[in-house]
Amino acid sequence: MTKPITAVLAGAGNRGAEAYGRYAQQHPAEIQFVAVAEPHPQRRARSAQTHGIPAARQFTTWEELFAAGQLADVAFITTQDQLHTAPTLAALELGYDILLEKPMAPTLAENIQLVQAAERAGRLLQIGHVLRYTTFFSKLHEIIKSGRLGKIISVEHRENVSYWHMSHSFVRGNWRNRALSSPMILAKCCHDLDILYWNLGPCAQLNSFGSLLHYRAANAPAGAPERCTAGCPVADTCPWNAVSLYQKKLPLQRHLADPEAIANYYGWPISVITEDYTPEGIRHALETGPYGRCVYHCDNDVVDNQIVNLQMESGATVALFMQGHSHREGRTMRYDGTRATLRGAFFFDEQRLEIHDHLTGQTEVIDATPGPIGGSGHGGGDAGLMRAFIHAVRHPETALTTARESLESHLMAFAADQARVENQIINLAAFRRQAEQLTA
Ligand SMILES: NC(=O)c1ccc[n+]([C@@H]2O[C@H](COP(=O)([O-])OP(=O)(O)OC[C@H]3O[C@@H](n4cnc5c(N)ncnc54)[C@H](O)[C@@H]3O)[C@@H](O)[C@H]2O)c1
Structure with a gap:
């Protein structure tokens, strides 16, 4: 039997511990974490305990780990978006193959630097583009490549971010502020742009519109205090009331019927706001931490709606919508080809593809529910990515994608951000050429 591959973890937060760490815990014959770097003492201790990491292999920072x-x-x-480049360069220098979370880095120059460094080092640099590894998007890709839809003429792809996920991550949370993290179109839609690139090939040109329309001080109800816990006069009618979202776990109540299961749920996003899951602990987090803030009184500036219009080199036109006001979290899409129309819905609890054939008039519904690894996050994508990464470490030729290919989605995201801010149409060939000359 082959031995498990060994791994070190820089950043034992939500993704490190809950997505990749959990996979290792469940599949010890495939991968073992043997060292961890994490400044947060509880998180470091928890990861060390989960993976049986001895004290000598527990580090406070990635610098110590790689030293x-x-x-x-x-x-x-x-680690968080702003802390990807330096540790990745250090790890490449040491000879590690790497799984780096998306987005690769928050500036275009750093992205280029990372791809060039990985190519120079001849190491695997895989990006956390989990959607590629889901049953749903694999099937979608297969269908498009099979020619069953004919030539693809037009695509509409929507990333419908729910109102509560928007408030959690992009108004109150880690990705709320462009200078502190990344532009929204990069943070949220590098996944979508990667799927579009995978299915349709490179983009020729794009433009974009969007803004932060709602989550701003001007829209605050009269008398709304800085925190939801401070006696807000509209507490009962505000969908973003932090007490309802995190203490009463309202969004969860729509998915789980069993009150005990709801009471005992402490995964994402609760696990992000506190280490103390008691009602008092959650209350304390809301009274003191970022997640109890009124959505109209945060230091957020990332957009809550953006459209990117793309013309691909194939000639196909694409409209990508991202918006943070959906009743339901999920991606929906429509591909119109010369032979058939495909409609897809990728929700947490429903993943379905329909093909409407022009010639026969028949509709086929494709079962896109995840297979045995589907229990993991992102519709099975977290586990799928891990499995593929472990395989690619042993057989690099089987890697589904490369850092250079992942770069394409990031280039489109940076171009879309620039197009939106500067009201331009951006030619991607020129943008790509100029980017390659950038130095971080
Ligand atoms: N693939 C996906 O779909 C997906 C989903 C969510 C987040 N992400 C990305 O994953 C990354 C991590 O996000 P997260 O939600 O897990 O963040 P997180 O804040 O929960 O985890 C990051 C961890 O890094 C630790 N850290 C800080 N400084 C460090 C240092 N010097 N050395 C080592 N560790 C350090 C923090 O203490 C924290 O525990 C981000 O880039 C994010 O954009 C990807």
Whole structure:
């Protein structure tokens, strides 16, 4: 039997511990974490305990971890967006193959630097584009490549971010502010742009519109205090009331019928706001931390709606919509080809593809529910990515994608951001050429 690959973890937060760490816990014959770097003492201790990591292999920062030399086959870089480039460069230098969370880095120059460094080092640099590894998007890709839809003429792809996910991550949370993290179209839609690139090939030109329309001080109801816990006069009628979202777990109540299961649920997003899951602990987090803030009184500036219009080199036109006001979290799409129309819905609890054939008039519904690995996050994508990454470490030729290919989605995102801010049409060939000359 082949031995498990060994791994080090830089950043034992939500993704590091809950997505990739959990996979290792469930599949010890495939991968073992042997060292961890995490400044947060509780998170570091929890990861060390989960993976049986000895004290000598527990580090406070990625700098200390990588100063110890190469301790394993692969490195997981799952720190926040602004802290991807330096650890990834250090890990490449040491000879690690790497799984780096998306987005690769928050500036275009750093993205280029990372891709060039990985190519120079000849190491695997895989980006956390989990959607590619889901049953749903694999099937969608297969159908398009099979020619069953004919030539693709037009695509509408929607990333419908729910009102509560928007408020959690992009108004109150880690990705709320462009200078502190990344532009929204990069943070949220590099996944979508990667799927569009995978299915349709490179983009020729694009433009974009969008803004932060709602989550701003001008829209605050009269008398709304800085925090939801401070006696808000509209507490009962505000969908973003933090007490309802995190203490009463309202969004969860729509998915789980069992009150006990709801009461005992402490996964994402609750796990992001506190380490203390008691009602008092959650209350304390809302009274003192970022997640109790009124959505109209945060330091957020990322957009809550953006459209990107793309013309692909194939000639196909695409409209990508991202918006943070959906009743239901999920991606929906429509591909119109010369032989058939495909409609897809990728929701947490429903994943379905329909093909409407022009010639026969028949509709086929494709079962896109995830297989045995589907229990993991992102519709099975978290586990799918891990499985594929582990395989690619042993057989690099089987990697589904490369850092250079992942770069395409990031280039489109940066171009879309620039197009929106500067009201331009951007030619991607020129944008790509100029980017390659950038130095971080
Ligand atoms: N693939 C996906 O779909 C997906 C989903 C969510 C987030 N992400 C990305 O994953 C990354 C991590 O997000 P997260 O939600 O897990 O964040 P997080 O804040 O929960 O985790 C990051 C961890 O890094 C730790 N850290 C900070 N400084 C460090 C240092 N010097 N050395 C080592 N560790 C350090 C933090 O203490 C924290 O625990 C982000 O880039 C995010 O955009 C990807």
